[in-house]
Amino acid sequence: MTIGKKSWAIAEGYLPPAGPNAGDRTLRSHETASILNANDRDTEVRITIFFSDREPAGPYRVQVGARRTLHLRFDDLREPEPVPRGVDYASLIESDLPVVVQHTRLDAREQGFKLMSTLAYAGAD
Amino acid sequence: MTIGKKSWAIAEGYLPPAGPNAGDRTLRSHETASILNANDRDTEVRITIFFSDREPAGPYRVQVGARRTLHLRFDDLREPEPVPRGVDYASLIESDLPVVVQHTRLDAREQGFKLMSTLAYAGAD
Amino acid sequence: MTIGKKSWAIAEGYLPPAGPNAGDRTLRSHETASILNANDRDTEVRITIFFSDREPAGPYRVQVGARRTLHLRFDDLREPEPVPRGVDYASLIESDLPVVVQHTRLDAREQGFKLMSTLAYAGAD
Amino acid sequence: MTIGKKSWAIAEGYLPPAGPNAGDRTLRSHETASILNANDRDTEVRITIFFSDREPAGPYRVQVGARRTLHLRFDDLREPEPVPRGVDYASLIESDLPVVVQHTRLDAREQGFKLMSTLAYAGAD
Numbered sequence: 001m002t003i004g005k006k007s008w009a010i011a012e013g014y015l016p017p018a019g020p021n022a023g024d025r026t027l028r029s030h031e032t033a034s035i036l037n038a039n040d041r042d043t044e045v046r047i048t049i050f051f052s053d054r055e056p057a058g059p060y061r062v063q064v065g066a067r068r069t070l071h072l073r074f075d076d077l078r079e080p081e082p083v084p085r086g087v088d089y090a091s092l093i094e095s096d097l098p099v100v101v102q103h104t105r106l107d108a109r110e111q112g113f114k115l116m117s118t119l120a121y122a123g124a125d
Numbered sequence: 126m127t128i129g130k131k132s133w134a135i136a137e138g139y140l141p142p143a144g145p146n147a148g149d150r151t152l153r154s155h156e157t158a159s160i161l162n163a164n165d166r167d168t169e170v171r172i173t174i175f176f177s178d179r180e181p182a183g184p185y186r187v188q189v190g191a192r193r194t195l196h197l198r199f200d201d202l203r204e205p206e207p208v209p210r211g212v213d214y215a216s217l218i219e220s221d222l223p224v225v226v227q228h229t230r231l232d233a234r235e236q237g238f239k240l241m242s243t244l245a246y247a248g249a250d
Numbered sequence: 251m252t253i254g255k256k257s258w259a260i261a262e263g264y265l266p267p268a269g270p271n272a273g274d275r276t277l278r279s280h281e282t283a284s285i286l287n288a289n290d291r292d293t294e295v296r297i298t299i300f301f302s303d304r305e306p307a308g309p310y311r312v313q314v315g316a317r318r319t320l321h322l323r324f325d326d327l328r329e330p331e332p333v334p335r336g337v338d339y340a341s342l343i344e345s346d347l348p349v350v351v352q353h354t355r356l357d358a359r360e361q362g363f364k365l366m367s368t369l370a371y372a373g374a375d
Numbered sequence: 376m377t378i379g380k381k382s383w384a385i386a387e388g389y390l391p392p393a394g395p396n397a398g399d400r401t402l403r404s405h406e407t408a409s410i411l412n413a414n415d416r417d418t419e420v421r422i423t424i425f426f427s428d429r430e431p432a433g434p435y436r437v438q439v440g441a442r443r444t445l446h447l448r449f450d451d452l453r454e455p456e457p458v459p460r461g462v463d464y465a466s467l468i469e470s471d472l473p474v475v476v477q478h479t480r481l482d483a484r485e486q487g488f489k490l491m492s493t494l495a496y497a498g499a500d
Contacts, residue, residue: 003134003217003248009378011444011477012409012492027234034137036175036215050411050444069136069175069215090411090444090475092378100215100246102136102228103477107490109402115232116492117137117241118368121475123378128259128342128373152359159262161300161340194261194300194340225340225371227261227353240357242262242366243493253384253467253498277484284387286425286465319386319425319465350465350496352386352478365482367387367491 003038004098007123012103013049013089015075019108029085029108033093033120034071036100037064043097047072049083050090057081064099093120128163129223132248137228138174138214140200144233154210154233156199158218158245161225162189168222172197174208175215182206189224218245253288254348257373262353263299263339265325269358279335279358281324283343283370286350287314293347297322299333300340307331314349343370378413379473382498387478388424388464390450394483404460404483406449408468408495411475412439418472422447424458425465432456439474468495 013031021027037043046059060077064070074083074091083089093101101120106113138156146152162168171184185202189195199208199216208214218226226245231238263281271277287293296309310327314320324333324341333339343351351370356363388406396402412418421434435452439445449458449466458464468476476495481488 003132004246007378009411009413009475011411011475012407012446012479013444014446032137034213034215036134036136036217038134038173038175038217048413050413050442052444052446056442067175067181069138069177069213071137071139071177071213088409088444088446090409092411092413100134100136102243102246103492104137104241105490105492110487112235112237112362112487113239114488114490115230115239115241116366116479116490117228117230118243118477118493119246121379121477121494121497122246128257129371157262159338159340161259161261161342163259163298163300163342192300192306194263194302194338196262196264196302196338225259225261227368227371229262229366237360237362237487238364240355240364240366241491242353242355243368244371247371253382254496282387284463284465286384286386286467288384288425288467317425317431319388319427319463321387321389321427321463350384350386352493352496354387354491362485362487363489365480365489365491367478367480368493369496372496 002098004100005122006095006098006125008093008101008120010091010103010120013091015083015085016107016109017085021108027108027113030106031074032071032104034102035064036069039066039097041066043095045095048092052088127223129225130247131220131223131250133218133226133245135216135228135245138216140208140210141232141234142210146233152233155231157196157229159196159227160189161194164191164222166191168220170220173217177213252348254350255372256345256348256375258343258351258370260341260353260370263341265333265335266357266359267335271358277358277363280356282321282354284321284352285314286319289316289347291316293345295345298342302338377473379475380497381470381473381500383468383476383495385466385478385495388466390458390460391482391484392460396483402483402488405481407446407479409446409477410439411444414441414472416441418470420470423467427463
C-alpha cells in the first residue's frame with residue numbers, strides 16, 4: 001500500500017522557549033513533523049529549513065524505515081546546525097518515496113502546555 | 126450524495142497517559158478518527174497502525190452505517206491488540222466506499238485538557 | 251475572483267456542554283463552520299447533519315452574501331431542529347457557488363476554554 | 376524547488392481582544408498567515424480581507440523574499456486600514472509565485488493563551 005507524496009511543506013515553524021518543563025523531554029516546547037512511510041521500502045527524507053532573514057539551512061537527512069512512522073522533533077536536528085528557538089521558520093520535506101506529513105507544536109512557555117496540529121501541504125510530486 | 130476518498134492517513138498518533146481524569150471516559154486522554162459515511166450504503170473500514178520500531182498492527186475492522194458518522198476512539202481498539210499509550214504511531218484508514226476522516230486528540234496529562242484537530246490526508250484512491 | 255468548492259465535509263462535530271461561561275455567547279462552548287464566499291454573487295448554503303445512531307437532520311439553509319464571510323455557529327441552527335449538545339455528529343456543506351470552509355471548536359466545559367481548528371474537506375465538485 | 380499555489384484562502388479569521396498580555400507582542404492575541412516562498416525569486420503577495428457585513432478591505436501588499444518565510448501578523452496590517460479586533464473576517468491571499476500558507480491563532484483573552492493552526496485552502500491556480 002502506497003499513500004502520500006514526495007514533497008511537503010510546513011509554512012508555520014516556531015520553537016518556543018523550552019519553558020518551565022525544560023528538563024522533561026516530553027513536555028518541553030517542541031515541534032514535530034510526523035512522517036508515515038507506508039511503503040515496503042525504506043526512504044530517505046531531506047528537510048530544508050527556511051528563515052525570514054537568512055539563507056536556508058540543510059538539508060537535514062533522516063531515514064524512515066519500511067512500514068514505519070518517524071515523529072521527527074525539530075529540536076533534535078543537529079546536522080548541519082540546530083534549529084534556533086524563538087525564531088520564525090518554515091520547512092520543506094522531500095522524500096525518495098511517497099510519505100504523509102503532519103505538523104504539531106507543543107508550546108510550554110507558560111504553565112499548562114498548548115497543542116496545535118495540522119496536515120502539512122502536499123506538493124504536486 | 127457521495128463525498129470523500131477510500132484511503133486516508135494520519136501521520137501523528139500518540140495516546141498520552143490517561144491523566145487525572147482517567148475515570149471519566151469523555152475527559153481522559155484519547156485520540157479519535159472521526160469518519161463520515163455520507164453514502165446510502167454501509168461501509169467496512171480497516172485501520173492499520175504503524176509504529177516507529179515494530180511491524181504494523183491490524184487491520185482493525187469497523188462498520189460505518191449508511192448516512193452515519195463514527196467517531197472512532199483509538200483507545201477503544203481491541204482486536205487484534207490494544208493501541209499502547211505513550212508510544213508514537215500513525216494510521217492508515219481504508220474504506221470500501223468513499224468517506225471523510227478527521228483526526229482529534231484530547232490530551233489530559235495535566236489538569237486542564239488540551240485539544241488539537243486536523244483533516245486527515247486523503248489518498249488518491 | 252472565485253476560490254473554493256461547492257461541497258465540503260466536516261467529519262468531527264461535537265458541541266460540548268455550554269460550561270461555566272454559558273451566559274457569554276462568545277465564550278460558551280460552540281462549533282463554527284466559517285464560510286468564505288469570494289464570488290460577486292450571493293450563494294445559498296445547505297448543511298446536513300449526520301449522527302452515529304439516527305438519520306441525518308436538515309438541510310439547514312443559510313445565505314452568504316457576495317464578497318462576505320459567514321462564521322456559522324452550529325448552536326445557532328434552529329430549523330428544522332437544533333443540534334443537540336454532547337452528541338457526536340458530522341456535517342456536509344453544499345453551496346450553489348464555490349466557497350471555502352474551515353471548522354473551529356471552542357470547548358468551555360472546564361475553566362480555561364480550548365480551541366481547535368482545521369480546514370474542512372473539499373469535495374470534487 | 377517550487378512548491379505551492381498562487382491563491383489561498385483562510386475562511387476563519389478573528390482577532391480576539393488583546394487580553395492581559397497586551398503589552399507583550401509575542402503573547403498578546405494575534406493571528407498569523409505563515410507564508411513560505413521556496414522559489415529562487417522574490418514574490419509579491421496581496422491579501423484581501425472579507426467581512427460579514429461590509430465590503431472587503433485591501434489589497435494589503437507584502438513582499439516575501441526568495442527562499443524566505445514571512446509569518447505575517449494580521450494585527451500588523453496598516454494600509455489601507457487596520458484589521459479590527461473582535462470582528463469575524465476571512466482572507467484571500469494571492470501571490471505572483473507559488474507559495475504555501477498556514478493559519479495560526481494565539482488567543483490570549485484569558486490567562487493561559489490558546490493555540491490553533493491549520494493549513495489554508497489552496498486554490499486551483
